Amino acid sequence: MSGRGRVPSGQPTIADVARHAGVAVSTVSYVLSGKRAISEMTRSRVLASIRLLGYHPNAGARALASRRANVIALVLPLRSGIQVPVVMQFATAVVTSARRHDHDVLLLTSDEGPAGLHRIAAGALVDGLLVMDVELHDGRVPLLRDLGRPSVLIGLPAESRGLTCVDLDFERAGQVCVEHLATLGHRRVALLGAPAAVYDRGTGFAHRTRAGVLAAAARHGVHAVALPCEENAAEVHRRVADLFARHPGITGLVVQNEAAVGPVQATLAALGRRIPRDVSVVAVCPDQFAEHTSPRLTRVPVPADQIGQQAVSLLMRKLGDEPAPEVTLLPPRLTVGDSTAAAATVDTSLP
Amino acid sequence: MSGRGRVPSGQPTIADVARHAGVAVSTVSYVLSGKRAISEMTRSRVLASIRLLGYHPNAGARALASRRANVIALVLPLRSGIQVPVVMQFATAVVTSARRHDHDVLLLTSDEGPAGLHRIAAGALVDGLLVMDVELHDGRVPLLRDLGRPSVLIGLPAESRGLTCVDLDFERAGQVCVEHLATLGHRRVALLGAPAAVYDRGTGFAHRTRAGVLAAAARHGVHAVALPCEENAAEVHRRVADLFARHPGITGLVVQNEAAVGPVQATLAALGRRIPRDVSVVAVCPDQFAEHTSPRLTRVPVPADQIGQQAVSLLMRKLGDEPAPEVTLLPPRLTVGDSTAAAATVDTSLP
DNA sequence: GCCGAGTGTCGAAGCGCTTCGACGACGGGT
DNA sequence: ACCCGTCGTCGAAGCGCTTCGACACTCGGC
Incomplete structure (x- = not known):
């Protein structure tokens, strides 16, 4: 036993590399960092030793000396x-x-x-x-x-x-959704937003989307209502049914909540409103998700x-x-799917 | 300028704490690690200095010296x-x-x-x-x-x-699902498993669940078919419709794929099979998810x-x-919801 | 009254790396 | 021929921490 030495870690150190390559420790360091010029010969010799010994710099030591943890x-x-x-x-x-x-x-x-x-x-x-x-x-x-x-x-x-x-730019995203619907002739739309808790704690994206939707609606003379939307099927059903009971003329829906899309579709089906014939739906959701629904959703993906x-x-x-x-x-990008279409002539005789 | 010193980091070091508390650096270290006895007096003095200076040990240095990065x-x-x-x-x-x-x-x-x-x-x-x-x-x-x-x-x-x-224990999970259905009198069941790609690459949980389902079915004299199940609605619809076309007598479904649950419900509704009157459904999915479907799912959550x-x-x-x-x-734990019920007398006149 | 076994504290030696200053060797301008 | 700038390399000084051995003390037992 050689005095008070601790057990070596097993991993080769920069000193091992230097010894093996016949250069100074600092030279190895400079080869690795490129912070000083090193001749091609030395360089390749050092790199060979590194590969041979399977050297990996110790993160702690590096962080300590360089003051960067990477x-x-x-x-x-x-x-x-x-x-x-x-x-x-x-x-x-x-x-x-x-x-x-x-x-x-x-x-x-x-x-x-x-x-x-x-x-x-x-x-x-x-x-x-x-x-x-x-x-x-x-x-x-x-x-x-x-x-x-x-x-x-x-x-x-x-x-x-x-x-x-x-x-x-969620504000633009909200605008883009409404503009798309407006262009298709929709005159009454609704935003099914994030869960109420999300608005309550002041999460930016929810507020900004709502602001965008309302602003664009105002600008295009579209009547818009915005309401929060929970993620469970029963609650979505209740909200959507209620929405259409109150505003039977709504033909366009902006859904901000990926998790709510399925339930919304189911509810619309249950209400006898078909997508996109009776109601057009735009969602803020990942592309991949939108591609897998039927009909494929018109959406603004969050990139x-x-x-x-x-x-x-x-x-x-x-x-x-x-x-x-x-x-x-x-900037948001709207991709047109099969869930939006020109607004039908308003048929107030719908159930 | 004092020679070649680099700029100090700004953060107080253990040496600052030691100086402030009037003890040796090692004493501070031992206070922090508890690896040696320290008198209560010294201890509290050191801790006070630490708090006062806002000292946080440097992770790199600690890792280097102790050979543990934490x-x-x-x-x-x-x-x-x-x-x-x-x-x-x-x-x-x-x-x-x-x-x-x-x-x-x-x-x-x-x-x-x-x-x-x-x-x-x-x-x-x-x-x-x-x-x-x-x-x-x-x-x-x-x-x-x-x-x-x-x-x-x-x-x-x-x-x-x-x-x-x-x-x-996914194998037991599969068994538990089937046993639950068997106890309710179901005699023909199906497992809608993970996507095919998951089986193909040999992911354990998918294979083990399937094995458990099939084994329990055999043991209880239940007829079982297992098929992979993609995550998009259209595909699910196709598979499920096909399944019931081929095996009209199936009254129990084990769904392993959270993402498939919604589409499965929709498809069953479209096929005119009600849950749980005509078909009982057990899912392997998080509790939170199961609570938010309607009807509430009987499930085995992945904890x-x-x-x-x-x-x-x-x-x-x-x-x-x-x-x-x-x-x-x-061990898996099955929670009974409202999506499973006693098997109805087989009604082969179903569409 | 002295020994041995704790207790509590200190000093110093690293841990493996980066970086600074130094220095020899070379080469181009004058 | 000489000086100076550049290039390539080296040695050494830390970075801030842990841990080992040493060294006073204190205390109970005989």
Whole structure:
């Protein structure tokens, strides 16, 4: 036993590589980082040794010395009313693009609260943060401001100064839906929005969509009602039946809630209203989902991939101390399916 | 300017705490880790300084010195046919319980492949791995074996020796569903399983459920057919209609696919078969989902929370060098809803 | 009154990496 | 022939933490 040595980790270290290649440790480091010129000969010799020994730099040591962990945090919502598949799509998009920038992703849930963010950021476990599902008046915003680490929000709080935010332009999305219906001659439409709880906590995308719908309706002389919409079949049924009882002339529906689409279809069928003959339906939902319903939905997809990618790019820019725009809103794109058609002459004799 | 010093990070270090509390650095460390006895007086003085300075240990330094990153990797599937909400539930359960063990979670997607796992593990970014959606003959299994880091699989590969696996006992789940139907007097049942692609790649849970269904059926003298089931409405409709055309006597349905439940209900309605009067339906799906359908489903939930928690516990045990069982199968629990009832006298005059 | 077994604390040696300054070797301008 | 700038490499100093051995003390037992 040689004194107080601990057991070696087993993994080869940069010193092993240096020894094997017959160069200094720092040279190996520079080969890896490219921060100084290295002759082609040395370079290839070092790389060969690295491959041969199966060397992987120790993340902790690297983080300690360089003050960069090459890890970003992804703060996901765990709340009710979130659109699970969309969130999942975000997450994978974020992981994939982060890897493309040579970063890994640490998964946080908001339920550890501000303390969690603080712990992570202060402990230098991550270099920057990506925060999803931001509310209009989000308590985490001031925290992010003085966390001392770059961050990007997915979503748009009421006050975005000094922050970096990315999102779909939900207001435009709402407008686009209504404009599509208006063009088809619909004069009375309704928005089946997010669950009431989502509006209550002031989640941006729900409010902005509603605002867009109402604004576009007003502009085009369309009568519009907006109501929240829960995700379970029974409740959807009740709401939709009630809606048509009150407003029998409605011929256009904008559905914001992927989970509600199925029940809405079923309810319309039960009410004897066919899609798109009697009622046209536009949904805000993933393309993949829309393609699998019958009839195929006319929809405005939430481009989770793009948003995720964009968010990562912006965060990387900030990590590199480059300036980043405060607000990036991606333009919505409406894809016409088979669930919308020209408005029929109003037939008030419908049941 | 004092020579070659770099800019200090801004965060207080353990040395700052030690100085402030008037003790040695090592004493602070021992207060934090509890690995040596510290007098109550010193202890509280140190803790006060920590709080006052807002000290958070640097994760990199800690990882480097202790050879433990206090981070585990969660390897999520990104494939088609996965049950997104269930995966999400897993993920959150894992994050939450990991935090309870003072660990964070690094999110990996399998699409970086084995190289990704290797990079992470060799670089000591994580102490252990949690791998989801394991296939019967999963290519990652041999890799995990010689990765040199503890791992726990969620799912059950064909050969589980030397591994640690957690899952719902899907075989029993299948049995329980059939037994429930058999007890109610059903004599012809069908399993609408996972999408064909899921069987093709040999995903354990799908195969095991099918085996359980068929075995229980045989044992109870029930006639059973099992068929894969895609997730889009049109396809479901085709399959189900075809099924009843071929086997008009079927009165019991086991549906394994949350996404298929809605379309199945719609199809049955379209075929003029009422639930549960004409057809009883048992689903393998989350409780929350089952509660929101009408009628409320009889179901065997996948206890994603429990599985996730259990997986983390096992991984922690392995990280502490304690032995862990190779296979942990959680017993399924059937909850009776309103979608199953006693089999009606066979009425072959049905359309 | 002395020994041995704790207790509580300290100092120092790393953990594996990055980065800074230094320095020899070379080459082009004058 | 000389100086200077550039290129390629090296050595060493940390980064902030854990952990080991050492070293006072205190206390009970004989």
